[in-house]
C-alpha cells in the first residue's frame with residue numbers, strides 16, 4: 604500500500620466524478636481480467652477516501668481464499684471452529700436452539716431475514732454482519748482478514764474449488780452424491796418458475812473441515828427437490844439437529860455468478876436501486892426469473908442450509924460468499940464514490956407489508972453479536988475508520 608501513496612493526489616483529483624473505465628473485450632470480461640482491473644481501479648479510488656484514523660499504512664486487506672497461504676487458511680478454519688465451540692451470547696432460554704456463537708449468527712440472520720433482503724438495508728446490513736464475524740474470528744486467534752470467494756474462478760467445477768475440495772485447507776467438501784431431480788424455484792415476485800438442474804452433491808458434507816458439525820436452527824424455508832413446496836421445522840428456534848449439507852452446482856454458478864455476470868453488474872447500473880435489484884434477482888425489476896450473483900452463490904452451495912435464505916449462515920462458506928458480495932458492492936461504490944453512498948428501498952422484503960423507506964440515518968442492530976448499532980451512513984465507506992478500515996485486492 605505504501606508504494607501507492609504517490610498516486611493519492613491524482614486519485615483525489617479524479618474522485619469528484621465517476622471513473623472513466625477502460626473498454627474490455629468479451630475475452631477480458633469472461634476471463635476475469637476486467638474484474639481484476641476494476642478491483643485495481645477501486646483500490647486507487649479508495650486511496651482518496653481514507654479518514655477517521657484509517658490510513659494506507661494500517662488498512663486491512665481482504666483477499667481471495669486461494670491466495671492465502673495454507674497456514675493462513677488453517678488458521679482461519681481453526682478460528683471458525685472456535686466460533687462454533689464458543690457459547691451463545693443469548694441469555695438461557697431466549698433462543699433455545701442456539702448453543703453457540705455460530706448459532707447466534709444464524710439466529711440473528713434468521714430473525715431479521717424479512718428486513719434485510721430485497722430491502723434498502725441489504726448491502727450495509729450484510730457488510731456489518733460479516734465485519735462482526737471477522738472480529739469474532741480475530742478474537743478466536745485468526746491473524747488475517749476476512750477472505751472472499753471469487754465465484755468466477757470456480758464456474759467449471761465448484762467441487763474442485765480450493766474452498767470446497769474437501770482438503771484440510773478447504774471449508775469442507777461437496778455433499779455426498781444423492782440422486783434427485785433438482786429444484787423448482789418460485790422466486791419472490793417472479794413471473795414464472797425457475798427450474799434448476801441437480802447439483803453434484805445433495806447429502807451431508809463428507810470430507811474435510813466442518814464435515815462433522817451439527818446444525819441446530821431451522822430450516823425455515825427449505826425448497827424440496829422436485830417440488831414447488833418448502834419444508835420447515837415445526838419450530839426453527841428449537842434444536843433441530845442435522846448435518847451440514849451441500850449440493851454444489853456448476854450450472855447455477857456459470858449461469859448466475861460468472862465473471863461476465865459480476866462484471867456486467869458492476870459496470871451496467873448507475874443507481875443503488877438497480878445495482879442491488881440485479882444483484883439479488885429482484886422480480887419487481889425483471890421480466891424473467893433470475894438468482895442474480897447473490898442467489899447464484901447461495902444456490903451453488905445449495906442443500907440445507909444453502910438453499911434456505913433464512914439460515915444460509917449455517918454453512919461456514921456463507922461468510923466467503925458474502926465477502927465477495929461486499930467486494931462487488933465496494934468496487935461498484937469506488938467507481939463513483941461521491942454518488943454511491945445512498946440507499947433505496949424500504950425496510951420489508953419486497954416492501955411487504957408496506958414499510959418506511961430505508962434512510963442512511965437508520966441503525967443496523969445485530970445484537971447480541973455486537974452492542975454497537977451503527978447508522979447506515981457510517982457503513983458506506985470501508986476506509987472511513989469508524990467502524991471500517993479495509994479494502995479488497
Ligand SMILES: *[C@@H]1O[C@H](CO)[C@@H](O)[C@H](O)[C@H]1NC(C)=O
Nearest residue numbers: 697698710711714715718970
Ligand atoms: C428478533 O428481531 C426483533 C426485531 O426484528 C427483535 O425485537 C427481537 O428481540 C428478536 N428476537 C430475538 C430472540 O433475537
Ligand SMILES: *[C@@H]1O[C@H](CO)[C@@H](O)[C@H](O)[C@H]1NC(C)=O
Nearest residue numbers: 787827828829830831832833
Ligand atoms: C405441497 O404440499 C402439500 C401438502 O404437504 C401437497 O398437498 C401439495 O400437493 C404440494 N404442492 C406441490 C406443488 O408439490
Ligand SMILES: *[C@@H]1O[C@H](CO)[C@@H](O)[C@H](O)[C@H]1NC(C)=O
Nearest residue numbers: 857858859861862863864893
Ligand atoms: C451470466 O454469464 C454467462 C456467461 O458467463 C451468460 O451465459 C449468462 O447468460 C449470464 N447470466 C445472466 C443472468 O445474465
Ligand SMILES: *[C@@H]1O[C@H](CO)[C@@H](O)[C@H](O)[C@H]1NC(C)=O
Nearest residue numbers: 876947948949958959960961
Ligand atoms: C419512498 O421512496 C420512494 C422512491 O424513491 C418515493 O417515491 C417516496 O416518496 C418515498 N416515500 C416517503 C414517505 O418518503
Ligand SMILES: [Cu+2]
Nearest residue numbers: 712719720729
Ligand atoms: Cu442474508
